[in-house]
Amino acid sequence: MKFVDVILPLPLSATYTYALPEEWQEAVRPGCRVIVPFGAKKFYTAIVVEVHGRQPQGYAVKAVWETLDPAPVLLPVQLDFWRWLADYYLCAVGDVYKAALPSGMKLESESKVVVNSEYAGNSVLSEREQRVVTLVSGRSEPTMTQLQKECEDFRVLRVVRSLMDKGVLAMKEEVKRSYKPRTEVHVRLSETYFDEKKLHELLDGLGRAPKQQSLLLKYLELAGAGTAFRLRNPKMLAEVGRKALMEAADGSLAICRALEEKGVLEAYPYEIGRLAHTEVADTLGVSPLSEAQAKAFRELEEAFDRHPVCLLHGVTSSGKTEVYIHLIRQMIAEGKQVLYLVPEIVLTTQLTDRLYRVFGNRMGVYHSKFPDAERVEIWQKQLSGQPYDIIVGVRSSVFLPFRHLGLVIVDEEHEQSYKQQDPAPRYHARNAAIMLARMYGARTLLGTATPALETYYNVRMGKYGLVELTERFGQVRLPEVEVVDIKELQRKRRMVGPFSPRLLEEMRRALENKEQVILFQNRRGYAPMIECHTCGWVPKCKNCDVSLTYHKGLNQMTCHYCGYTCNVPVRCPACEGTELVQRGLGTEKVEDAVRQVFPEAAVARMDLDTTRTRSSYEGILEDFQSGKTDVLVGTQMVTKGLDFERVSVVGILNADTMFNIPDFRSFERAFQLMAQVAGRAGRRSRQGRVILQTKSPDLPLIRQVTGHDYFGLYVGQMEERQMFVYPPFCRLIYVYMKHKRADVLDHLAAEMGSRLRQVFGSRILGPDAPPVARIQLLYIRKIVVKIEPGASLSKVREQLLYLRQSLMAHSDYRSAQIYYDVDPV
Numbered sequence: 001m002k003f004v005d006v007i008l009p010l011p012l013s014a015t016y017t018y019a020l021p022e023e024w025q026e027a028v029r030p031g032c033r034v035i036v037p038f039g040a041k042k043f044y045t046a047i048v049v050e051v052h053g054r055q056p057q058g059y060a061v062k063a064v065w066e067t068l069d070p071a072p073v074l075l076p077v078q079l080d081f082w083r084w085l086a087d088y089y090l091c092a093v094g095d096v097y098k099a100a101l102p103s104g105m106k107l108e109s110e111s112k113v114v115v116n117s118e119y120a121g122n123s124v125l126s127e128r129e130q131r132v133v134t135l136v137s138g139r140s141e142p143t144m145t146q147l148q149k150e151c152e153d154f155r156v157l158r159v160v161r162s163l164m165d166k167g168v169l170a171m172k173e174e175v176k177r178s179y180k181p182r183t184e185v186h187v188r189l190s191e192t193y194f195d196e197k198k199l200h201e202l203l204d205g206l207g208r209a210p211k212q213q214s215l216l217l218k219y220l221e222l223a224g225a226g227t228a229f230r231l232r233n234p235k236m237l238a239e240v241g242r243k244a245l246m247e248a249a250d251g252s253l254a255i256c257r258a259l260e261e262k263g264v265l266e267a268y269p270y271e272i273g274r275l276a277h278t279e280v281a282d283t284l285g286v287s288p289l290s291e292a293q294a295k296a297f298r299e300l301e302e303a304f305d306r307h308p309v310c311l312l313h314g315v316t317s318s319g320k321t322e323v324y325i326h327l328i329r330q331m332i333a334e335g336k337q338v339l340y341l342v343p344e345i346v347l348t349t350q351l352t353d354r355l356y357r358v359f360g361n362r363m364g365v366y367h368s369k370f371p372d373a374e375r376v377e378i379w380q381k382q383l384s385g386q387p388y389d390i391i392v393g394v395r396s397s398v399f400l401p402f403r404h405l406g407l408v409i410v411d412e413e414h415e416q417s418y419k420q421q422d423p424a425p426r427y428h429a430r431n432a433a434i435m436l437a438r439m440y441g442a443r444t445l446l447g448t449a450t451p452a453l454e455t456y457y458n459v460r461m462g463k464y465g466l467v468e469l470t471e472r473f474g475q476v477r478l479p480e481v482e483v484v485d486i487k488e489l490q491r492k493r494r495m496v497g498p499f500s501p502r503l504l505e506e507m508r509r510a511l512e513n514k515e516q517v518i519l520f521q522n523r524r525g526y527a528p529m530i531e532c533h534t535c536g537w538v539p540k541c542k543n544c545d546v547s548l549t550y551h552k553g554l555n556q557m558t559c560h561y562c563g564y565t566c567n568v569p570v571r572c573p574a575c576e577g578t579e580l581v582q583r584g585l586g587t588e589k590v591e592d593a594v595r596q597v598f599p600e601a602a603v604a605r606m607d608l609d610t611t612r613t614r615s616s617y618e619g620i621l622e623d624f625q626s627g628k629t630d631v632l633v634g635t636q637m638v639t640k641g642l643d644f645e646r647v648s649v650v651g652i653l654n655a656d657t658m659f660n661i662p663d664f665r666s667f668e669r670a671f672q673l674m675a676q677v678a679g680r681a682g683r684r685s686r687q688g689r690v691i692l693q694t695k696s697p698d699l700p701l702i703r704q705v706t707g708h709d710y711f712g713l714y715v716g717q718m719e720e721r722q723m724f725v726y727p728p729f730c731r732l733i734y735v736y737m738k739h740k741r742a743d744v745l746d747h748l749a750a751e752m753g754s755r756l757r758q759v760f761g762s763r764i765l766g767p768d769a770p771p772v773a774r775i776q777l778l779y780i781r782k783i784v785v786k787i788e789p790g791a792s793l794s795k796v797r798e799q800l801l802y803l804r805q806s807l808m809a810h811s812d813y814r815s816a817q818i819y820y821d822v823d824p825v
Contacts, residue, residue, distance in 0.1 A: 006046035219245055222240045314448075342411050350643055410430050413455060509649075517651065527582035543777050602628060650690045732787075745781055
């Protein structure tokens with residue numbers, strides 16, 4: 001008899017053993033999915049990691065309930081990668097599994113099922129399928145367990161999977177997604193005219209309506225019916241878009257609809273996806289490299305001979321993407337695949353369009369904004385005989401299967417978005433990608449204008465290769481950064497809202513010259529807080545230890561941590577005062593101020609509030625690209641992946657909010673944000689101008705930004721970090737503890753700190769309360785563990801996991817949460 005060890009999509013580190021029924025013993029292999037019972041009445045989709053003949057002793061072994069795959073959906077290298085992630089980031093391999101696979105590939109008993117609102121009702125259903133649809137329609141979001149109780153005579157999971165494939169049912173989390181697949185109207189010939197005789201009679205009869213006849217003839221031509229219009233296999237007619245048909249036939253919508261009303265053509269929605277599915281020649285869209293880019297390309301080839309990981313340090317607008325494209329083409333020519341990581345795919349419309357013009361449908365895009373079914377299809381395509389040559393995606397793309405991975409590109413490698421925060425695994429996609437490439441024997445290219453200091457340190461130590469692009473494409477000069485002391489201007493009351501006279505002057509000049517302006521303020525909302533002028537009362541979130549942000553457009557107060565909202569107060573509950581004043585500055589307030597000062601200018605705002613859906617974000621960008629918008633106000637979103645040729649002025653409204661943060665990385669992040677947003681100015685014909693408003697103009701950081709002096713920042717920060725022993729001179733692990741009761745949490749934190757000190761001594765800092773010490777009704781404490789570079793990380797992890805396990809076994813702490821954040825950002 002055979003048994004299988006499986007991984008479950010639960011926070012469990014161990015594998016579990018199940019008996020494999022005889023009929024599946026030859027079919028099931030490591031990497032296949034199976035349905036297994038777990039606990040009293042639950043079942044999960046598990047991944048097989050080993051098939052063996054060792055029978056467990058001491059307990060009755062449950063049997064595998066069902067198999068799902070004729071072939072593995074997980075490659076051996078992916079299993080190794082999962083184990084490495086779980087080991088390095090101190091989490092369970094089940095956490096990695098849950099994060100790695102799309103929801104549609106891991107149905108479980110808790111999955112809620114609903115009728116798909118987009119189902120057209122044209123599928124033929126079996127008796128069992130119809131029964132399940134009736135049950136789902138008659139109940140409010142039933143779980144798989146509830147459905148199985150109603151259908152005891154057959155296994156409901158297989159039926160639900162079939163209905164999901166047909167688009168009849170969907171999992172609840174999929175239906176709630178704001179993204180919808182892009183569709184266009186297509187037309188097809190009505191079945192009535194699949195008969196050739198009737199079709200020819202129709203064409204003869206349309207002689208009195210020559211425009212309709214011409215349009216129908218053009219449809220048959222585009223559909224591939226041939227010149228004689230022989231319909232031996234009408235189902236093989238090609239898809240024809242209504243818009244394309246009207247353009248090809250020089251017809252109108254009215255003519256097309258006339259044929260639809262006559263029952264000749266049928267209109268239907270056709271999903272085209274985000275990228276069109278047509279072949280594009282490799283040479284289309286490829287630009288020749290400039291002299292500087294060609295030199296960088298050659299140096300990268302040489303650097304990769306010495307280092308598997310290289311940094312391309314290129315100033316903003318130096319043309320790094322074009323270098324990437326030539327590297328990708330070289331890899332594809334060698335029969336290798338490429339993974340192209342970007343920090344946020346919703347912010348890279350221009351990038352994906354640019355790559356599509358070169359690679360066409362050889363490129364796939366993988367992101368959580370896409371429907372779950374589409375992500376499952378991409379996963380399956382990667383396992384097929386014709387996988388994508390290049391995948392563009394965010395951090396979750398590192399989990400996709402690759403058979404011939406040759407190159408991983410991590411664009412904007414310094415971005416914090418690459419770090420997963422919650423839930424586990426709390427991995428950093430840049431570091432995970434480097435390890436993934438090493439497992440495949442592939443190369444890793446890190447690209448940015450402002451490298452993470454740890455990355456640049458690895459370059460200086462000879463661990464990574466380095467190639468520099470020091471000039472902008474077209475030899476356009478880097479923008480001139482002008483510093484304005486707003487502290488003095490505010491004292492003299494010369495500020496106009498958030499704008500200095502100098503910024504207003506440059507904005508006015510740009511608008512008069514039909515140029516565009518970007519204003520950067522890294523806080524959304526109208527005002528970060530409201531305060532009683534009399535007693536100082538501030539409205540706080542009832543679930544978190546933070547003040548509520550005022551949103552004028554919604555006319556409400558909102559917590560940006562848990563989403564709690566309430567009405568805007570009109571009276572102070574502490575002193576009954578009515579003088580409530582707004583403190584601070586958000587993007588919404590900046591937008592209002594621009595409209596007041598420049599009423600003739602078209603203004604748009606780009607932050608989390610205005611880009612909740614993919615279409616809204618793309619609409620903002622398209623309007624700015626086409627010149628319909630004159631001034632774009634935004635948070636750090638405007639610093640990423642934007643390339644607009646008419647932007648001549650960038651305003652940084654208050655630099656102090658970025659570096660006055662109690663974090664050892666605050667200066668590094670502030671420099672990166674300011675340098676990146678400054679790089680949006682003057683990217684084409686002439687030098688741009690950046691107005692940097694600050695109350696600390698003499699700070700060394702400000703001088704480094706104005707002089708585009710990254711190396712000066714690096715030297716200064718390395719001296720400080722070496723003095724106080726912070727990365728890269730140590731490894732950091734944050735220990736987080738959460739509990740709904742502060743007294744229990746304090747006892748837990750004190751005990752954890754004491755036990756850690758017994759093992760690690762002076763390497764421990766804390767426990768302390770973080771800046772936000774309560775979120776979603778849970779109090780939080782944090783301990784910092786510093787590990788010197790030469791220490792054994794395996795022993796460190798072993799000790800940390802043991803301490804967590806022993807404390808969680810204590811009866812007082814079972815309801816607490818203890819987790820580790822390795823290499824926090």
